[in-house]
Amino acid sequence: MSSQEQVTALPLMDISRFRGADREAFLDDLRRAAHEVGFFYVVGHGVPEELMTGVFDAARAFFALPEERRLAIENINSPQFRGYTRTGYEYTGGTRDWREQVDIGPERAALDAPEHAWQRLIGPNQWPQDVPGFRDTVLAWQDEALRVSREVLRALAAAIGADEGYFDRWFDEEASTHVKIVRYPGRPDDGTEQGVGAHKDYGYLALLQQDEVGGLQVQAQDGGWIDATPVPGSFVFNIGEMLEIATGGYLTATRHRVVSPPAGVQRYSIPFFLGPRLDAVVEPIELPAELAGRARGVSQEADNPLHAAYGENALVGWLRSHPKVAQRWWGDVLAERS
Ligand SMILES: O=C(O)CCC(=O)C(=O)O
Ligand SMILES: [Fe+2]
Numbered sequence: 001m002s003s004q005e006q007v008t009a010l011p012l013m014d015i016s017r018f019r020g021a022d023r024e025a026f027l028d029d030l031r032r033a034a035h036e037v038g039f040f041y042v043v044g045h046g047v048p049e050e051l052m053t054g055v056f057d058a059a060r061a062f063f064a065l066p067e068e069r070r071l072a073i074e075n076i077n078s079p080q081f082r083g084y085t086r087t088g089y090e091y092t093g094g095t096r097d098w099r100e101q102v103d104i105g106p107e108r109a110a111l112d113a114p115e116h117a118w119q120r121l122i123g124p125n126q127w128p129q130d131v132p133g134f135r136d137t138v139l140a141w142q143d144e145a146l147r148v149s150r151e152v153l154r155a156l157a158a159a160i161g162a163d164e165g166y167f168d169r170w171f172d173e174e175a176s177t178h179v180k181i182v183r184y185p186g187r188p189d190d191g192t193e194q195g196v197g198a199h200k201d202y203g204y205l206a207l208l209q210q211d212e213v214g215g216l217q218v219q220a221q222d223g224g225w226i227d228a229t230p231v232p233g234s235f236v237f238n239i240g241e242m243l244e245i246a247t248g249g250y251l252t253a254t255r256h257r258v259v260s261p262p263a264g265v266q267r268y269s270i271p272f273f274l275g276p277r278l279d280a281v282v283e284p285i286e287l288p289a290e291l292a293g294r295a296r297g298v299s300q301e302a303d304n305p306l307h308a309a310y311g312e313n314a315l316v317g318w319l320r321s322h323p324k325v326a327q328r329w330w331g332d333v334l335a336e337r338s
Contacts, residue, residue, distance in 0.1 A: 009226045010037060010218065012234070015148070016044035018155045031159040034239060035294070038254030039218045039226075041234040042207075045148045049233070052209060055141040055181075059268050061131045062102065063183045073126035075103060079110070079329035081318045083126035087185060090321050092197030098260050099195055101182040102128075104138060106174075117333045118278055118311030121318065142179050145235075145272035149207050152237055153274065156205075160247060161288040167204060167246070170276035176203060176314065178273040184215065187260035195258035195267075202253075202313050203240040203275025210236065213267035219255040228256075241306050241313060242276060248284050249296035278311035 011033035017026035033040040062070070075083040087100045110123035127135045157166040184195045195215055210216060216228040216236065228236050244253040261267045276282060287295060298306060307313040319326045319334065326334060 009220075010039050010041060010228055010236070012041040012043060012231065013237075014044035015042050015151055015155065016046070018151065018158075027155065027159040030155055034156055034159065034251050036221075037218070038239045038252045039228065039256070040237055041231050042148065042152060042237050043231075043234045045151075045235065047144045047148060047235075051137075051141055051144060052233075054137050055209070055270055056211065056268055058131060058134045058137045059181045059183065059270065062128055062134060062181065063100065065128070065130060069128070069130055070100075073102070073128055075126075075322065075325050076328055078123070078126055078325070080105065080121055080123035081322050081325050082123070085322065089324060090196075091323060092194075092199050092321060095194055095197050097194060097196045098188060098192065099182050099184045099258070101180050104142070104179040104181070106177055116311065117330075118309075118315045120330075121278060121311065121315060138179060138181065141270070142177060142272065145179070145207050145209075146175070146177055146274065148235065149205050149237075149272065149274040152207075153204055156243070156251070160250065160285070160291060162285060166285065167243075167276070170242075170280035170282055170310070174277040176273075176275035176278055176310065178203075178275070180271045180273075182269045182271070184213075184258065184260055184267040184269070186263040186265050189263075193259050195260040198255045198257040200244075200253040200255055201238060201240040201273060202242070202317050203273045203310075204242050205240055205274045206238050207272045207274070208236040208238075208269060209272075210269040211267060213261050213265060215259045215261055215267055216269075217257055217259060219257075225257075240273070240275070242282050242310060245298055245306055245308050246282050246285055247287065247295060248292070249298050250287055250291050250294060252296060252299075275314065276310045278314065280310045282308050282310060 070084050073083040075085050085101050088096050090097045104125050108122050114120050153167050154164040158164050212230050214230050217225040220226050239251045239253050241253045243251045
C-alpha cells in the first residue's frame with residue numbers, strides 16, 4: 001500500500017448492493033459492520049453531487065453572515081431548540097463544545113395544549129432570511145438524507161433477519177428528522193480540543209456529510225479512538241440508541257466525538273438524524289437465535305440512562321445540551337425533575 005492511499009479502519013458499504021445480485025453477501029457485510037463497529041461509510045447512495053456541494057455552499061454563506069444576522073434566528077427564541085447556536089453554547093458530557101450550528105426539525109405548528117412534556121418539541125423552524133436558497137437547498141438535502149437513511153434502515157432490518165419494513169411501525173410520515181448545519185472553528189486559544197464531547201446519538205440512525213478536514217473519532221470496543229477519515233462522496237452512518245434498544249444491544253450505539261481542527265482551520269459537517277415518531281415506545285425485536293446469543297444488552301450508564309419512549313429520550317438530550325434554551329422555556333419541567 002502506498003503512503004498516499006487512504007487508510008481508514010471503518011467499513012465501507014455500497015448501499016446499491018442491497019438491491020443487486022449480491023444482496024445476501026451485502027447483508028452479511030452490513031451486519032458485521034453494524035454489530036462490530038456501529039459506524040460505516042455509505043457510498044452508492046445516488047445523492048447528486050451538486051446537492052452535496054450546494055448544501056455546504058449554503059452553510060458557508062450562513063456562517064459568513066455578521067454575527068447579528070446569525071443571531072436573528074438564535075435558538076433561544078425557540079422552545080423547540082430550533083435555529084442558531086453560538087460557538088460555546090452547547091454542552092456534551094457537561095463540557096462546552098466548540099462549534100456553531102443551525103438545528104432544523106420537522107416543520108409543524110406547535111400544539112395548543114400539549115399533554116406530555118416531549119410534545120412541546122413539536123413546532124416550527126427558524127430559517128435565515130438573508131441567505132437566498134438556504135431553505136430550499138437544505139430541504140432538498142434533507143429529503144435525500146431521509147431517503148438514504150430509510151434505505152439503510154431497511155437494509156439493517158433485513159440484515160438482522162426481520163422484514164425490511166420492520167422499523168416502519170414506529171415511523172411512518174411522522175418520523176423525527178433533525179438536520180444540523182455545523183461549523184467547527186479552529187480550536188480556541190486555550191488549546192481545548194473538544195469540538196463535540198463523546199456521546200451517542202439518540203434516534204435510529206445518524207448520517208453525516210463531512211468536508212475534507214476530518215476530526216470525527218469513533219470509540220472502538222477496546223476503548224481506543226478510530227479516525228473517521230473523510231472519504232469523498234460518502235456519508236458516515238452510525239447506529240443510534242433506539243436501534244440499540246430495539247435489538248437488545250446486538251446493534252450498539254457507538255460513542256463518538258469530534259476533535260477541533262487546529263487554530264486557523266475550520267471544518268463543516270452536516271449530520272442528519274432519523275428517529276421514530278415522538279410518541280413511539282420502541283420494543284425489543286425477537287432476533288434469530290444465533291444473533292440473540294451475541295446481543296450485548298442495552299447499556300445503562302449512570303450519566304445517560306436510555307429511554308425506550310423516544311420523545312422522552314430526545315427531550316432529555318435537548319435539555320442537557322442546550323441549558324440556556326432549557327432555562328428559558330423548560331423551567332417547569334426542569335423544576336419537576338430536579
Ligand atoms: O460533526 C461531526 O462529525 C459529528 C457530529 C455529531 O456527532 C453530532 O452532532 O451528533
Ligand atoms: Fe453524534
